[in-house]
Amino acid sequence: MAEAVTPTGAATGGQSLRRLVPRIFSRAPSRDALEELMRTVRMHHPKGDIAVVERAYRTAAKAHASQKRQSGEPYITHPLAVAQILAELGLGPRAIAAALLHDTVEDTDYSLDQLTADFGDEVAMLVDGVTKLDKVKYGDAAQAETVRKMIVAMSKDIRVLLIKLADRLHNARTWGFVPPEKAAKKARETLEIYAPLAHRLGIQTAKSELEDLSFAVLHPKLYAEIDSLVKQRTPQREQYVHTVIDAVESDLRDLRIRGRVMGRPKQLYSVYQKMVLRGREFDDIYDLIGIRIMVGTVRDCYAVLGSIHARWTPIPGRFKDYIATPKFNLYQSLHTTVIGPGGRTVEIQIRTHEMHQQAEYGVAAHWKYKEQIAGGKLESKAVDQDMAWLAHISDWQAETADPGEFLDSLRFEIGAKEVYVFTPKGRVVGLPAGATPVDFAYAVHTEIGHRTMGAKVNGRLVPLESELHSGDVVEVFTSKNPDAGPSQDWLAFVKSTRARNKIRGWFTKERRDEAVEQGKDAIARAMRRQNLPLQRLMNQDSFTAVANQLRYEDVTALYAAVGEGHVSTQSVIEKVTALVRSEEEETSTGPIDLPSVGRSKAPRGGDSGVLVRGAPDILVKLAKCCTPVPGDEIVGFVTRGSGVSVHRADCTNVGSLRDQPDRLIDVSWAPTSKSVFLVHIQVEALDRAGLLSDITRVLSEHHVNILSASVQTTNDRLALSRYVFEMGDTVHLDRVLNAVRRIDAVYDVYRVTSS
Numbered sequence: 001m002a003e004a005v006t007p008t009g010a011a012t013g014g015q016s017l018r019r020l021v022p023r024i025f026s027r028a029p030s031r032d033a034l035e036e037l038m039r040t041v042r043m044h045h046p047k048g049d050i051a052v053v054e055r056a057y058r059t060a061a062k063a064h065a066s067q068k069r070q071s072g073e074p075y076i077t078h079p080l081a082v083a084q085i086l087a088e089l090g091l092g093p094r095a096i097a098a099a100l101l102h103d104t105v106e107d108t109d110y111s112l113d114q115l116t117a118d119f120g121d122e123v124a125m126l127v128d129g130v131t132k133l134d135k136v137k138y139g140d141a142a143q144a145e146t147v148r149k150m151i152v153a154m155s156k157d158i159r160v161l162l163i164k165l166a167d168r169l170h171n172a173r174t175w176g177f178v179p180p181e182k183a184a185k186k187a188r189e190t191l192e193i194y195a196p197l198a199h200r201l202g203i204q205t206a207k208s209e210l211e212d213l214s215f216a217v218l219h220p221k222l223y224a225e226i227d228s229l230v231k232q233r234t235p236q237r238e239q240y241v242h243t244v245i246d247a248v249e250s251d252l253r254d255l256r257i258r259g260r261v262m263g264r265p266k267q268l269y270s271v272y273q274k275m276v277l278r279g280r281e282f283d284d285i286y287d288l289i290g291i292r293i294m295v296g297t298v299r300d301c302y303a304v305l306g307s308i309h310a311r312w313t314p315i316p317g318r319f320k321d322y323i324a325t326p327k328f329n330l331y332q333s334l335h336t337t338v339i340g341p342g343g344r345t346v347e348i349q350i351r352t353h354e355m356h357q358q359a360e361y362g363v364a365a366h367w368k369y370k371e372q373i374a375g376g377k378l379e380s381k382a383v384d385q386d387m388a389w390l391a392h393i394s395d396w397q398a399e400t401a402d403p404g405e406f407l408d409s410l411r412f413e414i415g416a417k418e419v420y421v422f423t424p425k426g427r428v429v430g431l432p433a434g435a436t437p438v439d440f441a442y443a444v445h446t447e448i449g450h451r452t453m454g455a456k457v458n459g460r461l462v463p464l465e466s467e468l469h470s471g472d473v474v475e476v477f478t479s480k481n482p483d484a485g486p487s488q489d490w491l492a493f494v495k496s497t498r499a500r501n502k503i504r505g506w507f508t509k510e511r512r513d514e515a516v517e518q519g520k521d522a523i524a525r526a527m528r529r530q531n532l533p534l535q536r537l538m539n540q541d542s543f544t545a546v547a548n549q550l551r552y553e554d555v556t557a558l559y560a561a562v563g564e565g566h567v568s569t570q571s572v573i574e575k576v577t578a579l580v581r582s583e584e585e586e587t588s589t590g591p592i593d594l595p596s597v598g599r600s601k602a603p604r605g606g607d608s609g610v611l612v613r614g615a616p617d618i619l620v621k622l623a624k625c626c627t628p629v630p631g632d633e634i635v636g637f638v639t640r641g642s643g644v645s646v647h648r649a650d651c652t653n654v655g656s657l658r659d660q661p662d663r664l665i666d667v668s669w670a671p672t673s674k675s676v677f678l679v680h681i682q683v684e685a686l687d688r689a690g691l692l693s694d695i696t697r698v699l700s701e702h703h704v705n706i707l708s709a710s711v712q713t714t715n716d717r718l719a720l721s722r723y724v725f726e727m728g729d730t731v732h733l734d735r736v737l738n739a740v741r742r743i744d745a746v747y748d749v750y751r752v753t754s755s
Contacts, residue, residue, distance in 0.1 A: 018176060024183075024216055025071075025176035033080045040087040041096055048093040052119065053083075056097035059118065063108040070177040078170060079103060085166040089203070095159045098126035102163055106131050129160035130167065161197065165206055168194045172213040187214035202331055205360050211269040219272070226268050237289070238263070244291055244340055251307040252293075257300045264290030264349070289346045294356050298323060301350045305334050308348060312338035315345070323355070325420055325428070325470070331359055419470045432495040435468050438486075441476045442499035449502055450486055451478035465493040488565060515563030516556055523562060526569045546575045574624075581639065609675030610646050612636060613666040619643030620667070622678060626651035626753050629677040629733070636667035648753060676726045678707075679733060680752040686745045687719040694743050695721065702736045722752065 018025050034057055041053055060079050067075035083099040091099075097119060104110040105127055112131075116124035168190060175183040191214045198207035216223040241263040248261045293304055301323060318337035326332045333351040340346035351359065418430045421440060429443050437457065442449030454477040455462055468474060478484075486503045494500050507515065547558040550567065561567045609630060612618045620636075626648040628634050633649035637657045646667055647654050657664065685691055692711060699706060704725045711721040727733055733751070740749045 024173065024213060026173040033077070033084065037080060037084050037087055037096070040084065041093060044087065044090045045092055050093060052097045052123075053093050053100070056100040056119065056123075059110070060100045060104055063104045063110045067107065069174065071174055075103075075107075081170040081173075082163065082166045085169055085206075086162060089162065089166075091159060091162065094123050095126060095163065098123045098130075098159070099163050099166065101127050102130050102167060126157065126159055126163065129157065130163045158201075161201070162203075165194060165198055165201075165203065165210075169206055169210060169213075172210060175213065175217050183217045187217040190214045191218075202327075202358060203360075208267045208269075212267060215269040215272060222272060223268060226271050230268065230271070240341075240344065241289060241291070244289060244346055247311065247341070248291065248293060248304075248308065251311060252295075252304065255300075255303055255307060257295055257303060259293055259295035259300065259304070261291065261293050264292050264347075289340065289344060291346060291348045292356075293348065293350045294353050295350070296352065298352060301334055301352065304350050305336060308336065308338060308350075312340055312346070314338050323351075327418075331355075333359065419468055419472075421468050421470070421472045421474050424473060424475050429474075431468060435495045436465055436493055437462065437468065437474055437476055438464050438490050438494050439496040439499045440468065440474045441478075442494075442496065442502050444476075446502050448476060448478055449499060450506060451481075451484045452476050452486075453479045453484070464490070512560055515560040517559075517563070519559035519562030522569045523559075523572060526573055530573070542576050542579050545579055546572060549575065609669060609671035609677065610634070610636075610644075610667050611670040612644050613668070621645055623647045623651065623653070624678065625653050627678045627680055629679060629727070630669045630671050630675075634667055634669070636665040638663040638665055650753070678724065679727050680722060680724050681737065681740075682750060682752050683719075683721045683723070683740055683746060684748040685719045685721075685743070686747070687713050687717045688745050691719055691743075691745060692721065695723075695740060695746075698739050698743060699723065699725070699736065702732070702739060704736060 037057075038050060038053065041048065041050060057076075057080070061076045064075040064079075069075055069078060079100045079102060082102065083096045086099050087096055101110075101115060101119070101123065105112050105115060112124060112128055115127060171186070172190060175186065178186075190210050195207050195210040195214065198204075198210060212223075245261045245263070252259050252261070295301055295304060315337045318335075320335040323332045323334055332355040333349050335347070335349055337345060337347050419433055419435060420428050420430055422428060423444070429440060431439050431443060437455035438449065438452060441452040441455075452464070455464060455466075456475040456477075457466060457468065457472050459473070486506050488503075488507065490503055491500060494503065543555045543558065547553075547555050550558065550561075552558045552561060558567070558572065562569055562572060610620045610622070612620060620643055622628055623645050628646055628648045634646050635649050635654060635657075636644045636646050639645050644665060644667065647657070683695055696706070696709075704723075704727070706723055706725045708724045709721065711719065713719050727736075737749050737751070740746060
């Protein structure tokens with residue numbers, strides 16, 4: 001959609017941006033844009049319905065007459081530019097008409113019903129597919145919902161997405177006129193969603209320009225620097241390229257093959273990625289010469305390849321045959337890298353003219369060949385078998401309820417590299433890089449995936465978690481048991497979104513009742529093992545409260561989560577026990593009998609190390625909310641049926657306990673050799689390989705008995721880990737913290753308390 005409607009002038013800092021990146025301040029060309037558009041449409045569709053394009057322009061110009069872009073231009077320049085981009089891609093007159101009208105329903109009084117009456121259902125469907133809803137609110141979930149709507153529409157008609165991409169491309173050319181914060185947000189979104197989508201559809205021209213424009217907005221100084229470096233090297237590079245081209249053209253003449261040889265342009269964003277993300281020097285990247293050869297037939301492609309390898313030495317492992325095995329987006333070409341004149345590396349692509357059209361314009365070129373004019377009506381097929389991934393998108397968007405998860409899946413799906421494997425009958429199956437036989441089985445059919453029990457790769461039995469490589473022949477064995485189903489362990493190694501969603505769906509839908517029973521049994525068994533009062537704790541109210549606390553719909557959903565392994569049994573029991581205990585403390589009144597310490601109630605590993613004034617034989621428990629240890633200031637609180645609970649004086653729960661002063665009691669530390677204390681520590685470190693194993697090794701070397709641990713990594717590559725363990729001596733704790741602090745990449749470690 002359009003980025004701007006009202007003229008507010010250039011963004012803050014526009015002068016410096018204009019100096020560094022003039023290309024994002026594009027204005028409409030001075031020549032007659034409509035005449036240029038009509039000429040382009042006629043060139044690609046000489047027998048097409050040109051009149052519908054003229055009518056669409058007049059309607060759009062009238063609807064947008066009072067509006068202007070933020071660049072100050074008439075608003076109609078935007079839909080005209082979008083239509084021109086699509087016309088150059090070869091789309092038909094009705095798609096061009098939809099491009100001219102794509103903002104009218106959203107930004108003007110022109111309604112969708114009126115558009116349908118004026119231009120028919122097909123144009124109206126395309127316009128509706130790219131129209132943003134006014135109700136959509138900004139934010140991650142809303143953005144995901146918008147992308148979801150776009151993808152569903154795209155799976156019905158690919159032209160919807162092509163209009164959307166062209167719309168984003170023209171807006172990107174004018175980002176210099178919008179506020180920097182908004183431009184940066186749009187640029188990040190473009191790099192994450194739209195440029196990979198253009199790549200997925202094989203539209204290389206749109207992908208490259210979207211990436212370069214986004215790079216220019218996000219890193220203008222870097223962009224200008226790389227642009228300057230490229231321009232400085234251009235004269236010498238072009239001279240060398242001409243030398244290589246002359247040699248190749250000589251070979252073509254000897255072979256009597258008519259063809260075209262040219263140098264490949266360098267993309268600034270690609271140079272940036274190789275420099276910054278791969279750590280390579282500019283000279284290493286830019287010295288890599290790229291040559292493209294276009295010939296008439298596939299036979300000529302292989303003949304030219306042979307002559308080039310005869311002239312120059314090919315580099316082993318750098319040959320790729322995408323003609324015999326095309327990429328996921330229908331891209332076909334021969335790629336080879338040779339040691340050219342002067343010992344410099346030269347990358348060469350060889351393809352037919354049709355393959356070049358496909359490489360540059362992707363599905364748009366494919367669409368052009370599929371369109372047919374019959375009886376004055378446009379007959380079209382938006383999704384063909386060779387673009388079957390489009391049809392799958394609506395499947396996995398329906399399987400993914402959470403919009404955030406859907407967007408993550410989309411980002412993975414459109415950006416992932418693929419491997420190509422074969423069924424025993426020779427059918428090619430495309431899978432994400434790192435895919436396993438389980439991914440293959442689900443790609444073939446859902447039921448085959450569910451019943452998979454073994455696999456052969458290239459005739460040899462392999463584990464189900466084995467990684468597949470391009471060219472492998474894969475055969476899976478299925479169980480004949482009607483109750484056979486997937487294993488939850490598969491979720492740890494499957495790579496495809498389809499397989500992951502199907503496995504999760506099997507457990508959460510078809511086996512929900514079984515999971516509920518398993519969860520109930522697991523909780524009951526664990527409570528019996530810990531000698532907990534089953535009748536008192538297993539009441540509906542306490543479990544309902546815990547289910548709400550963990551954000552499950554009801555108790556049944558909580559049991560199912562335990563049965564499926566999403567929530568640990570011990571975590572549920574601890575929360576229920578704490579809830580029941582706090583309720584009893586709040587409702588109890590009058591004198592309380594404190595139970596004596598018996599053998600069966602002694603804490604694991606030793607006593608509490610705390611004395612209660614005037615009652616040496618009272619049961620004492622150290623509170624888990626603040627885990628006090630000797631040296632901490634402590635207070636005691638008399639509970640009902642559980643003795644005295646000891647808290648740190650600065651514990652957040654002590655504030656509410658002080659409202660019942662008659663239940664507070666004096667306590668003091670008196671640790672013995674058998675005393676054991678619970679300690680929580682947090683380790684903060686820069687994430688690196690082997691960090692977790694190093695921390696656990698150091699704790700083990702200091703004879704620390706770890707009871708539980710949790711680890712998370714932030715987007716900034718910071719690793720935060722928490723450990724809970726038992727300890728008898730606080731001096732020992734200091735030694736442990738110092739030892740952990742000395743681990744490479746750890747920059748802080750400290751004890752965690754409630755305060």
